[in-house]
Amino acid sequence: MSQTFDEISSQLRKRHRRSARLKWISMGALGLAGLFLLWFFSDMLGKGLPAFQQAQIQVEVDYNEDASRMGRAALDPDLSRLVSRTFERMIPVQIRENPELLGTSETRWVLANAQVDQYLKGHRHKLNEQQVVLVDELLAEGRVELKFNTNFFTTGDSKMAEASGILSAAVGTVMTMLVTLAIAFPIGVMTAVYLEEFAPDNRFTQLIEININNLAAIPSILFGLLGLAIFINFFGVPRSTPLVGGMTLALMTLPVIIIATRTALRSVPDSIRHAAFGVGCSRWQVVRDHVLPLAMPGIMTGSIIGLAQAMGETAPLIIVGMVAFIPDVGASFTEAATVLPAQIFTWAGEPEKAFVEKTAGGILVLLTILIFLNATAVILRKKFERRW
């Protein structure tokens, strides 16, 4: 069967067109994903950046007799309506603790309330007309100002949007992750080492392997239920604590670490093992001195990714009570705490409009940490990866 030149070239054109079309479609898919990402980031940045600034107001604080009972009495009656309650309610406490303050007065910058803050940022506010005039006057005199919101990083949650921060949630996240790592890393690595280097290949180990792979795909909320049933109800670990949260998340992270470690171990070539056996090393010496160190970068990468996944998790923590209102920064593993994603979840449910920017600000902080963690994993892999 002979084909003319025209027929062949038309077929060729068709094939080229088809491959060009496929290329455009895949590029379109990538572009779409990029657009979504861009839209998400710009939305988050637009909403979240204002959270890093907070309105402050300069007031005269007069520590008089009345103020020792009712904080509001220390301030000018008009201005007291613009000042955050978190400042005002501490005045009687301050006077009680430092009696020499009584009778003195000072001028200082204090936190303004969320309404003033929202007004300055051009958002919807609930100030009445006189208050708007007053704030405008103060603004002209330079007595009201948007300043960098250090509070956001140095305090815990608060019902007053202007005073709420992420520190307690961040500390809770760190403590929870420490527990997770302390449990999941050794158990995960040792399990993988056993399965990969020591265990015989039989029905039983195959069954275990299938189960581990299945566990990695289980919805995370089930681990929460397991944590509630075993850790809280059976072992009596206190609810809402980093201890129970960390243990629950460790269950979730375990399969990820096991699978990553096994892949890393498998990528170490057998020639290394054979050479070590050849000079008379025992099996344990081979693993400890040769295989594990060579597999370590892969194990670290897998663990960091598993940890980053656990860090962004809320569902299992709802079940073990870590989605709670925690204004105090925790100091121990058995004290109630919350974590960053749970804090974001809590803020998202607040009716006050001022919490919208806190929510987005919290998301920005969480994203920054996660990007940092994932970047570390990539760098570790790039730096220590060995090709055989």
Place this chain on the structure above:
Amino acid sequence: MNRILKTTAIAAAVMGVATVAHARDQIRIVGSSTVYPFASYVTEEFGAVTGNPTPVIESTGSGGGLRLFCNGVGEGTPDITNASRRIKVSELERCIENGVTDVTEVKIGSDGIVFAQSSENEAVDLTLEQLFLAVAAKVPVDGELVDNPYQKWSDIDASLPDREISIYGPPSTSGTRDAFEELAMEVPSEEMEAYGGEAYTEIRSDGAYIDAGENDNLIVQRLSEDTDAFGIFGYSFLVENPNTLIAAAIDGVEAESEAISAGDYPIARSLWFYVKNQHADEVAPLYDYVDMFVSETMIGEGGYLGDLGLIPLPEAEREQTREKVAERAKLQVSDL
């Protein structure tokens, strides 16, 4: 293998240590998500002003809270549970069975459930029956119960707007939904002959009622985009969005603070919390917290919780609440 055993043993030991805890000075609170914003305000204030550790408060829903609360007396059980409805006889009986015999009931205020729409629309005045006909799965037509045929409000009554019925509301796990079913569905259906005097609370699932999740903020956001729709949520969200939302009047009563407080607004409920008196000695600051909660600066007219959307009780009832707290009145099954 040895290492694995050791690690497991260490983990088990850690858990063992954790169980040996001491008498605590931190109050533990669980319960209703409706009461949660108010209670967490008080806990924060309590922690900041008195120097006691800030109570831990979890939002578990009214039913979930009462279940935890009635699990028994002692270290692991909560001291207070918040509820957006009154404790049921069965729940109190379970409490007593489990040794929680001395409970004080504290009524803190009221909350209205509003039926609101985007403020771009004209104000609407609905009767409770019209509202019921819009959300029920089966409605009486010519004396027969049939699948809800109403697609537009004007189908229910010609005086209502010519708009598709589209309602964003809470899911079945929500306390707001429970209260809505009880107040806006049970009440009118019991008076309608076609249901034979029985309460009917099934909500239609043909797409006119849309489950919008537990987050009331989402409902509010959707209403400003979908201006034809209505939303069902707590009064505090209406207060927070005065420019974007208007609430429908129900049976001619506007959803306003006074009307809800006086009990004139038909879809209103009381908010409560329950205190485990058997913990009062062990958890020392317990009643300091309760006293702060029921103080006039919190639950009174113009109190701080009012700013958050809590509707204060009439003055006499507030006094009654404080009296009950002062004498730590024990709740009996016969009181319910």
